[in-house]
Every structure is written in structure tokens, then in C-alpha cells.
Amino acid sequence: GQQLNQSPQSMFIQEGEDVSMNCTSSSIFNTWLWYKQEPGEGPVLLIALYKAGELTSNGRLTAQFGITRKDSFLNISASIPSDVGIYFCAGRFNNNDMRFGAGTRLTVKP
Amino acid sequence: NAGVTQTPKFRVLKTGQSMTLLCAQDMNHEYMYWYRQDPGMGLRLIHYSVGEGTTAKGEVPDGYNVSRLKKQNFLLGLESAAPSQTSVYFCASSSGTPNEQFFGPGTRLTVL
Numbered sequence: 001g002q003q004l005n006q007s008p009q010s011m012f013i014q015e016g017e018d019v020s021m022n023c024t025s026s027s028i029f030n031t032w033l034w035y036k037q038e039p040g041e042g043p044v045l046l047i048a049l050y051k052a053g054e055l056t057s058n059g060r061l062t063a064q065f066g067i068t069r070k071d072s073f074l075n076i077s078a079s080i081p082s083d084v085g086i087y088f089c090a091g092r093f094n095n096n097d098m099r100f101g102a103g104t105r106l107t108v109k110p
Numbered sequence: 111n112a113g114v115t116q117t118p119k120f121r122v123l124k125t126g127q128s129m130t131l132l133c134a135q136d137m138n139h140e141y142m143y144w145y146r147q148d149p150g151m152g153l154r155l156i157h158y159s160v161g162e163g164t165t166a167k168g169e170v171p172d173g174y175n176v177s178r179l180k181k182q183n184f185l186l187g188l189e190s191a192a193p194s195q196t197s198v199y200f201c202a203s204s205s206g207t208p209n210e211q212f213f214g215p216g217t218r219l220t221v222l
Contacts (some may be wrong), residue, residue, distance in 0.1 A: 004152065006152070041213075041215055041216070042213025042216055043200075043213050048210065088152055090152070099152070099169070100145075100153040100154070102152050
């Protein structure tokens with residue numbers, strides 16, 4: 001099946017630092033989504049991107065839909081302890097089929 | 111407004127046993143989905159439904175069956191559980207593509 005390559009797998013950063021993670025694929029997606037998952041809970045949508053080249057912000061989070069439609073990145077600025085969690089990218093085809101990356105586990109040290 | 115709920119939260123099965131996972135949503139969403147999440151991997155779509163009475167296969171449908179008899183419920187069945195089906199199962203719903211999917215809290219299933 002189509003694979004999403006998400007990197008890095010994990011990050012250990014100091015509070016206040018900026019974070020960047022990305023996803024690449026050999027497939028073209030119509031939508032890119034970024035989710036955050038905390039222990040014992042389901043993923044929660046952070047940002048959705050619908051057009052190639054689109055750059056969208058949600059507070060300290062910024063994500064972009066790559067021009068080739070095969071990649072996306074998520075940046076978190078000025079990280080805080082509550083940013084801890086696993087971040088997943090997901091690509092959606094023109095039907096309801098979605099593919100998820102393996103996740104980036106973020107640890108923020110106060 | 112409970113959102114998306116899943117029952118049970120945890121379950122241990124023996125190989126060959128059957129069980130049904132229940133997902134319920136109170137948001138009047140048309141679309142519902144079942145995913146599994148395994149360590150080191152992203153969520154993988156098992157089956158989904160675009161409306162009451164309809165179902166469709168996702169990325170990893172083998173060994174599972176689903177039913178959507180009522181709009182608010184989406185059932186995932188395992189007829190003969192296998193250890194490879196040990197996983198955390200998430201249900202999600204949405205009002206329709208490309209809208210946001212809302213996820214339930216998950217069901218942790220262990221098959222011995």
C-alpha cells in the first residue's frame with residue numbers, strides 16, 4: 001500500500017525551542033492533515049491543508065502542503081511542555097481513503 | 111454531547127473467539143471509520159461507511175467485518191480472532207469529506 005514516511009521518529013527538545021517535522025510520500029494526495037495524539041486518547045486534528053502550496057497556521061503551529069502534493073511539513077514555534085505527544089501526518093485521496101505516517105514522538109523538557 | 115464513544119475500552123480474547131466492537135457518535139455524522147494502530151505505525155483504515163446501510167473496505171480489511179444498521183452506530187466484528195489482530199482500535203466519524211474526522215478514545219484488544 002501507499003506509504004507515508006514521517007520524520008523524525010522522535011524529538012527531545014528544550015522548552016522554547018522550535019520544532020519541525022515532515023512527511024513525504026510517493027503518492028499524490030488531495031488533502032494533508034496533521035493530528036496530535038496524547039496517551040490513552042484518539043488523535044485530534046491540528047491543521048488541514050487542501051491545496052498544493054497552501055500554508056496554514058493554528059496558533060504556534062504552521063503547516064504547508066507541498067507543491068508536488070507528495071509532502072507536507074509541520075512547524076511548532078516556541079514549544080511548551082503541553083506540546084508533548086505524538087504527531088501524525090495523514091494524506092487523503094479523493095475518496096475517503098486515508099494514509100497515516102508512523103508518527104513523531106515529541107518530548108519537551110522544561 | 112459525548113462525541114465519539116467506543117465500547118469496550120479493553121478486551122482480552124483467545125485465538126478463535128469472536129467479538130464485536132461498538133462505536134457510537136451523537137453528532138449526526140454521515141461518515142464513520144474503523145482504524146487500527148500498531149506500535150511504530152500510523153493508523154491504518156480497516157473499513158469505513160459513507161452512510162447508514164453502506165460499508166466499504168479500507169487498507170487492511172481482511173479478518174474484519176462491519177455493519178452500519180443505524181446512522182449513529184458502526185460495529186466492527188472479528189469472527190475468529192488471531193494474535194495478529196492485537197492492536198488498539200480507533201473509531202472516527204465526520205460530516206463528510208473533506209471535513210475533520212473526530213476520533214474515539216480507542217479500544218485496546220489483546221488476542222492470546
